[in-house]
Amino acid sequence: MIHTEKVQALLAAIDAKRYGKTRNYISGSVSELGPYVSRGVLTTRQIWTYLLSRGHSFEEVFGFVQQLAWRDFFQRVWMGLGDGINADIRGDQQGVKHTAVPAAIAAGTAGIEGIDVGIQRLLTTGYLHNHQRMYTAFLTCNLAGAHWKLPAHWMYAHLLDGDWGSNALSWQWVAGTFSNKKYITNQENINRYTHTHQRGTYLDVEYEQLAGAPVPGVLEPTVEADAVLPFSDCDAAAWHKAIEKQGLRLWDPQSAVIENRVVLHNYYQLSPSFASEMPGTRILLLEPSVFAQYPIADHCVDFVVSLAAEIPDLQVFVGEFGALQTALRSFGEVEIVYQEHPLNRHYKGTEIPRDWLAPEVEGTFSSFFSYWKKVEKSLRKEYKEIRGY
Ligand SMILES: Cc1cc2nc3c(=O)[nH]c(=O)nc-3n(C[C@H](O)[C@H](O)[C@H](O)COP(=O)(O)OP(=O)(O)OC[C@H]3O[C@@H](n4cnc5c(N)ncnc54)[C@H](O)[C@@H]3O)c2cc1C
Numbered sequence: 001m002i003h004t005e006k007v008q009a010l011l012a013a014i015d016a017k018r019y020g021k022t023r024n025y026i027s028g029s030v031s032e033l034g035p036y037v038s039r040g041v042l043t044t045r046q047i048w049t050y051l052l053s054r055g056h057s058f059e060e061v062f063g064f065v066q067q068l069a070w071r072d073f074f075q076r077v078w079m080g081l082g083d084g085i086n087a088d089i090r091g092d093q094q095g096v097k098h099t100a101v102p103a104a105i106a107a108g109t110a111g112i113e114g115i116d117v118g119i120q121r122l123l124t125t126g127y128l129h130n131h132q133r134m135y136t137a138f139l140t141c142n143l144a145g146a147h148w149k150l151p152a153h154w155m156y157a158h159l160l161d162g163d164w165g166s167n168a169l170s171w172q173w174v175a176g177t178f179s180n181k182k183y184i185t186n187q188e189n190i191n192r193y194t195h196t197h198q199r200g201t202y203l204d205v206e207y208e209q210l211a212g213a214p215v216p217g218v219l220e221p222t223v224e225a226d227a228v229l230p231f232s233d234c235d236a237a238a239w240h241k242a243i244e245k246q247g248l249r250l251w252d253p254q255s256a257v258i259e260n261r262v263v264l265h266n267y268y269q270l271s272p273s274f275a276s277e278m279p280g281t282r283i284l285l286l287e288p289s290v291f292a293q294y295p296i297a298d299h300c301v302d303f304v305v306s307l308a309a310e311i312p313d314l315q316v317f318v319g320e321f322g323a324l325q326t327a328l329r330s331f332g333e334v335e336i337v338y339q340e341h342p343l344n345r346h347y348k349g350t351e352i353p354r355d356w357l358a359p360e361v362e363g364t365f366s367s368f369f370s371y372w373k374k375v376e377k378s379l380r381k382e383y384k385e386i387r388g389y
Contacts, residue, residue, distance in 0.1 A: 134170075160299070235288055260280075265283065270304065283314070286319075
């Protein structure tokens with residue numbers, strides 16, 4: 001139970017007080033819980049409840065909880081707009097020169113140490129600090145003139161915490177299609193938050209000089225989708241190797257044992273305790289269409305399969321939901337239980353809602369702060385009730 005123990009250790013290590021002051025620095029007290037949150041192992045509400053149990057004051061956890069709310073906000077927007085988040089939301093991205101990825105970004109050789117080091121870590125480990133994500137998106141979209149979509153897919157593919165809602169909407173936020181203006185930064189700012197001391201680079205100028213600046217030579221060569229997303233689909237070698245290594249059972253129609261209820265797991269829901277009050281056969285559904293649209297790198301495949309290995313008696317079904325339905329017909333009347341998610345809209349069966357930070361704050365909101373205002377009010381109320389005043 002490596003992951004179960006790791007989650008407990010990461011929760012225990014949250015330094016909520018220091019978080020607010022240091023989270024923008026790459027050495028800051030960030031939790032690194034992202035991969036577990038994005039893969040559905042841990043919910044934002046469970047983290048909030050855990051923090052409450054440690055006896056913190058509301059003010060002490062304020063900064064951390066507000067970031068958790070960003071996650072829920074992006075999920076609500078994704079629920080509301082569906083595939084609409086795949087296109088520019090508030091008008092076309094301005095200054096687009098191409099729809100590819102600057103080759104130097106994809107390789108982590110853009111010449112800005114604080115960004116390059118982060119990208120190289122991303123490519124090998126699947127982690128990138130939030131500020132380095134913003135810097136990378138800024139260089140890519142607002143300096144090199146790339147449209148945000150393919151670069152977002154590239155970053156998502158490598159992130160262990162890849163979540164298309166947070167990812168696409170953050171890229172759109174930086175590129176100015178889901179915000180009021182494009183995000184801009186310069187060398188001085190990057191040096192401060194990444195603890196580098198570079199001078200004389202193409203970013204070592206005042207902010208005003210960067211808006212509308214020509215594309216730096218190093219960012220001019222570009223690479224297309226086949227070079228930045230060369231990953232196998234979920235029926236191919238990387239998956240089979242990982243599944244075999246973890247000793248997971250692939251669905252076999254001859255030997256499959258199915259109870260009258262199936263609980264579905266997928267890339268976004270890998271919690272061993274999901275629907276635990278509903279006994280049934282547990283199936284990990286890997287739909288080729290999902291991974292064709294949102295490809296992932298091999299280290300993400302390994303991570304996800306190792307998480308799945310902690311779900312008892314799991315069977316792995318590689319195929320579309322419709323094919324699973326057909327396969328289940330030979331077992332008589334089978335209830336399918338799954339979690340609500342924008343990528344699960346074609347599932348049929350019993351839908352379980354997600355475990356939101358503030359479940360009653362529903363709907364779509366025009367901005368994060370209009371959403372946060374309501375979430376904060378609800379959490380403060382809950383906090384007071386629990387503390388008894
Ligand atoms: C261009 C870009 C792409 C991004 N892509 C993703 C993505 O694919 N998946 C993803 O989960 N997040 C994404 N983020 C948001 C954020 O960078 C990560 O959630 C965060 O860095 C994860 O690290 P952590 O677990 O240490 O977070 P912490 O800072 O410790 O925060 C705790 C949790 O709060 C949530 N959270 C924190 N900051 C944010 C934020 N700004 N937006 C949304 N949720 C947040 C995450 O679930 C995180 O695990 C992206 C941000 C940018 C700018």
